[in-house]
Structures are given as C-alpha cells and as structure tokens.
Amino acid sequence: AEPVLVNNEITRAIERLNPLAPLHNPANVLGIRAISKKWPELPQVAVFDTAFHRTLPEHAWRYAVPDELYTNHGIRRYGFHGTSHEYVAHRAAALLDVPVEEFDAVIAHLGNGASVTAIRGGQSIDTSMGFTPLEGLVMGTRSGDLDPSILVFLGRNGWSPEDLDSMLNRQSGLKGLAGNNDMRSVVEAAEAGDAKAAMALAVASYRLAKYIGGYHVAVGGAKALVFTAGIGENSHQFRNLVAQRLGALGVELDAGLNRERSREPRVISTPTSALPVLVVPTDEERAIAEATAAVVAQASVAR
Template sequence: MLVLVINSGSSSLKYQVRDVEAGSVLTEGLIEEIGMGNGGEGDGEIIGPRDHAAALELVDAAIHRELGDLTLAAVGHRVVHGGERFSEPVLIDNEVTRAIERLNPLAPLHNPANVLGIRAISRKWPDMPQVAVFDTAFHRTLPEHAWRYAVPDDLYTNHGIRRYGFHGTSHEYVTHRAASVLGLPLEEFDGVIAHLGNGASVTAIQGGRSVDTSMGFTPLEGLVMGTRSGDLDPSILVFLGRAGWSMEDIDSLLNRQSGLRALAGNNDMRSVVEAAESRDARAAMALAVTSYRLAKYIGAYHVAVGGAQAVVFTAGIGENSHQFRELVAERLGALGVELDAGLNSQRSREPRVISSAASAIPVLVVPTDEERAIAEATAAVVTAASIAPPT
C-alpha cells in the first residue's frame, strides 16, 4: 500500500510517499513560499506557488517523475490539534474537515493550513481516501488531574481551556519502539520520552499511555525551545500588557523571539553547543537553563509514572546532540542515571541504549519517524474501512 503523507504549513507543504508494508520512503520533498506570489516570475526570480492547490500540482508532478504510474492508495495528513473530539486517526469527510476547522482558534498557526491541504487533495483527487492523524490524540488519555488548569470551570466548558499536549504522534511511535528495545509488553512500559527539536516536549508514559506532558493548551508551555520560552510566570504577560505591549507583540516575543534564540542569540542547538565549547558565556548559560528545565521535568515525570523504566531521547536534538544528552544526564544523578560515554557519543539511526551497566534507569536514544507513523495509521484506517483505492 502506497500512502502519501502530507504535512501542510501556512506557506509550505512537506510530503513523502511511503510503501507501508516495506516501511520504506519512495520519494519526498518540500514545497515552500506558498502564497508568496502568483506561481510565475517576478523581479527576475521564481515566485512560489500561489496556493496549496498549486503546490499540490508540483507534488503530483514530482511523484510521477520519480515513481511513474504507481497508484497511491490513500493520503495521510498530520493535523496538529484534534481538541477533545479526536482521540485516534479518522477517515476524513466533509464533517470531519469542518470539525478540524472549528478547532482553528486552538491552533491558529497550524489547523488552518492543515485544512488547506485536505481541501486541496479533495479537489484534485475527490475519490482518494484521506485520513487525519492528530498530534494531540495520544494525550487524550491524560487523567483530569493532569489536564486541568486551576482556573474557573467556565473557561474550560465555554472556551476549551485545558492542557492538550502535542507531538503525540512522535511520542506514541517512540513509546512502542522503546518498549520493544527493552523487551517489555507495551502495556507494562513506564517511561519518560523527551522529544527535543526546535519545538520540544516531554511525556510521562505509564502502561504505554500518556499520563502527563509538558506542552499544554498550546505548544508554548513546558521546555525551553528553539524560539519559544516554555514555562514562565503568567503575570509577566499582565505586566507587559500594562506596559503597552499588544497581544501580537507578546505572542511574537514568546513564540518567536525567546528560548535559545533569546538566551544564546541562536536557535540552532548545534551552533549553541559549538559556541559553548568555545567558551561563549551566553551559550553556556543557555545550555544550563535548557538542560536544567528538562531534568526537572524528567524528575517530576519519574514520580508521575511511579518509577520510570527508561528515559528516552528522540527528535533532532535528542537523537544527535550527545553533548546535550550528557548535560541532562549529569543533572539526573540523584535518580542513579549514568551514561556510557562511548555509547552516548556514537551516532546511529537505530534505537539503542546509551546508559552504563551501573545506571539505575536505562537511557535510550530512539529515532522518531512521524511520517512512518502517519502512513501506518492511515493504512490501518483505510483497511478497516475497506475502502478501495481510486483507479
């Protein structure tokens, strides 16, 4: 079964075609600068496609160029916010599309773009089965004491203000892989998963299910990230508002001008590590703040799951920065965590244990593959619905 995986941004469209049974990527690409022109030339340079429908034409051409006349069976979409309604991947119809659109206020930077991708596919291939796979779905198992904010109840009942969590597709995929590496049935696996990229979150896993996670109502809460502040005193927002800052100014400050960018002047972890190794004081402090925040969450989630059987690093930073993993592990000495320096420094695309034999808790690196997870979920939904691919 060949599945086209789509990740639509407001001005970009990332895609992969995957052979689900073989677990392989047949072709992939990224279309950028969507909506920034009219699809033609201007001022001597090529302008991006005028909309997502035009971008999809470029994707279609690239797929046929690379794969010839192979037939796609379905399209799987990464959808950032599923709210309280969607707790698992679903086959998309008009009602589901409208429901995703109604969640736009909860994810204004993401869900509108996801809907644009869905509708572009519907127009081009009206008989193609489409499946929505939600970033929030894995966290629908959070108990109420974990997702509740201590605010008046009408903010939840009337406005949906609660903790949702994100990166769920990655956390679920890595949870399955980590349990397998340790030889544990999924329902017996308790652990802490740290998804560390430009956006970062950590999740407490108990019995193979999400029971707490660092991101909340939006992806801003929690860890220090590339350009996001993570946790801070909410009164800072009141203070800035009274000082004349607009909502747009505050939103930009916290989402695009904070995190590593604010602390070190650069949101790329590789550059920050290199600067710290060259004795740059700002970079060293940025790493100290970021590793400390993550270590605090890991310690708290060790308690939340009743004793973690593993700490797992994943995503770009988690998989590739042995220096940052070492900084975090050094702060977890009270839990008996100890890395094997040689294993930690090795690079591999395979899941692996990087802790020493003496470590009280195994530490793993498990590469994530959200596109594979989306493709497999899409194939499962389409198969269960017994939908034949279009001819």
C-alpha cells in the same frame, strides 16, 4: 480524537483550532484545501498529535482556573507530539524486551519543538505541552513555561495579543536566549566560549531535568529514560548536560555509547546506571502512514 477521514466538517474544525497551534494548523489546512480542490476524490486522513494524551487523568489535564473556562472554552491541557511519543514508547519497550502494557518511562522528544511525557503502562499520564504547544520545555523559538503575569504586565505596557503570540512562539526559547534556534549552532557557540549560548543550554537542560524528575515520581519510578527527535537523537552534548543534572536519580551515561551516531534504537547508559537511558529514533511519518492506511482500509470495508 482518533485518526479520521477528512471532510469539510473536519477541515473547519481544524481551522477553528488554529489559535491553539499557530505554527502548524494554518499550513495544514491550506494543504488539505489545496488537495481537496485538485483531487476531490482522493481520501485524506487527519492524524491528531493530541490523541495519545487522551489517557491523561483529570488531575493532570486540569488547570486551576474557574471551571467555566473549561466548560465554555475548552481550556485544559491537551498535549502534543503524541504520534512520536506513542511510536517511541513501543520501540523502547521492544528494545528492553518489556510488554508495552508494562512499560513505565519518561520520553523526551527534543526538536525545534520539544516535549516530555510520563508513560505508565504504555500510556501517557502527563506531558509537558498543554493547551497549546507553547507550555513546558525551552524550545527552539518557544519560551515554554513562564509566569502568566508577565503577559499581563506586557499587555499593560502596550503589547498586543499578536505581539505576545509572535514573541512567545517565534522569538523566544534558544533564539531568545542565544540568538539562534539551531541546537547545533548553540552548542558550537557555547564550546567556543559564548556565554549567552552556554546559558541557553543551562536553562534548557535544567528545565528538562526538572520535568524528568517530576515525571519519574508521576509514573511511580520510571524504568527507562528515552531521548528522541532531532536533538534527542543527535546531540550527545545536550543529552550529557541533562544526564549530569540527574545524578540524584542514579543516571549514568556511557561516554562512548552516548557519542555514537546510529539510526538504530540503543542503550547509552552504563551497566550501573539506576535506569537505562535509551536513544530511540522517532518516525512520525511511518506512524502517520500506518494510521492512514488503517483508516482508509476501514472506510473501504465500510463502503
């Protein structure tokens, strides 16, 4: 959905979707209701993180399950982090002096929550998060992809849906593998010889590299690989681990450029790299503020 002015109907709709985004929607609804109560005349705008992914083709958003699960329950791949991916796509295209309508790339948004998106012609055509933000990459506390039969097995052994939800969303990922969901701490532990931390980095970087390779094919040959968000922007160690797994694509990082810290968009690959590798700081707050201003201004004109 496009950004919209919040009313009771929108608030209830967001609340009904709490099971799809259990780490985010409940808190957002509490904030909306609190502001509505204190400042009832103050306009609020909902900017949906799924909106950028509405361009996914059906073959990308479909699950291979009985059709009634989609038609009756809306079970399909939605994708998240859309606000960030859209903002970064525009910034990266500008850095490379390419019209965004001609920008083909793979963007990796790596934070405590992580997702990777295939961009073709400036639009999202595939993304790693699915029905909920749980699908896809190894994250801070989320498992990412796993065999669904594991849940059936655990359910038959006494695990409740609530137990499974908590385990997969809050106790897995880097935390489950290394005991810590902070990438900086995991990298430090791995460099100090902690085998569990090293394995966590190996699993996370391998999973991401597989997605990048697949999305390189999906876009018909990416013209850029872009890292963004907290880990993507700041962890030169993790970027290097991922790049090392992409040798078959001809990706080469410049060690010095990769280690540099900057708040500016920049290229960190060598001149001989088969495709440029960029670090582009995201600014979801700015993107949300701009969308909010546009909706409020439009509503004022309509009145």
